[in-house]
Amino acid sequence: MKIIVFGATGMIGQGVLRECLDAADVEKVLAVVRTPTGRTHPKLEEVRHADFGDLSGLVPAFAGFDACFYCLGVSSAGMTEADYRRVTLDYTVAAGRALSAANLGMTLCFISGQHTDATGTSKTMWARMKGQAENALAAMPFRAVLRFRPGIIQPVKGAHSKTPLYRALYAVLSPLFPLIQALAPKQVVTTASLGQAMLAAVRLGADSAVLEPPDIHALLARAA
Numbered sequence: 377m378k379i380i381v382f383g384a385t386g387m388i389g390q391g392v393l394r395e396c397l398d399a400a401d402v403e404k405v406l407a408v409v410r411t412p413t414g415r416t417h418p419k420l421e422e423v424r425h426a427d428f429g430d431l432s433g434l435v436p437a438f439a440g441f442d443a444c445f446y447c448l449g450v451s452s453a454g455m456t457e458a459d460y461r462r463v464t465l466d467y468t469v470a471a472g473r474a475l476s477a478a479n480l481g482m483t484l485c486f487i488s489g490q491h492t493d494a495t496g497t498s499k500t501m502w503a504r505m506k507g508q509a510e511n512a513l514a515a516m517p518f519r520a521v522l523r524f525r526p527g528i529i530q531p532v533k534g535a536h537s538k539t540p541l542y543r544a545l546y547a548v549l550s551p552l553f554p555l556i557q558a559l560a561p562k563q564v565v566t567t568a569s570l571g572q573a574m575l576a577a578v579r580l581g582a583d584s585a586v587l588e589p590p591d592i593h594a595l596l597a598r599a600a
Contacts (some may be wrong), residue, residue: 383446384409386449388529406423444471468513486524492523562589
């Protein structure tokens with residue numbers, strides 16, 4: 377397989393990228409980034425691009441890929457609606473248009489969030505914008521658009537947030553993850569298991585276009 381990864385420098389994207397590079401059946405990974413990932417690997421190629429609102433110039437580079445794992449995103453905390461919309465909706469739509477122009481047979485796996493509003497009308501900004509982004513992608517002519525909606529995400533294998541506040545929060549929560557997993561085993565996913573689930577979805581297909589945490593665990597079990 378040949379995989380495109382957006383958001384490879386973020387916490388989720390770091391984990392997804394690692395799983396793609398470690399997978400025996402993945403022959404090439406193209407990371408679309410603003411800043412370098414800092415990784416070197418025979419399978420990895422990086423394309424640095426400044427304007428994520430216009431990816432039309434990258435359409436030729438996207439040709440021939442089997443899937444895109446779209447992990448680009450930001451927290452809505454402290455952001456204006458216009459700024460959050462630009463990153464969450466406008467960038468996503470621009471990527472979807474460029475990717476579908478390159479290859480209609482591609483599977484697109486989009487990292488959304490648990491409790492995303494599928495109607496795109498929620499009063500909660502992040503839920504509304506994520507829902508609108510999901511709907512925009514679903515209307516595009518891909519082979520499949522799979523919306524992953526993880527809830528509690530545990531960073532593993534060195535994955536970490538670029539935001540100091542979140543790094544500090546995860547450091548505090550880290551000792552609690554075993555307890556959380558014991559109490560709610562199907563609600564916690566790791567950065568590694570998200571990458572593994574996306575790969576499984578491309579290999580095997582998914583039973584649903586929207587994957588909540590229990591669906592992600594079920595997909596992983598089917599792939600095991």
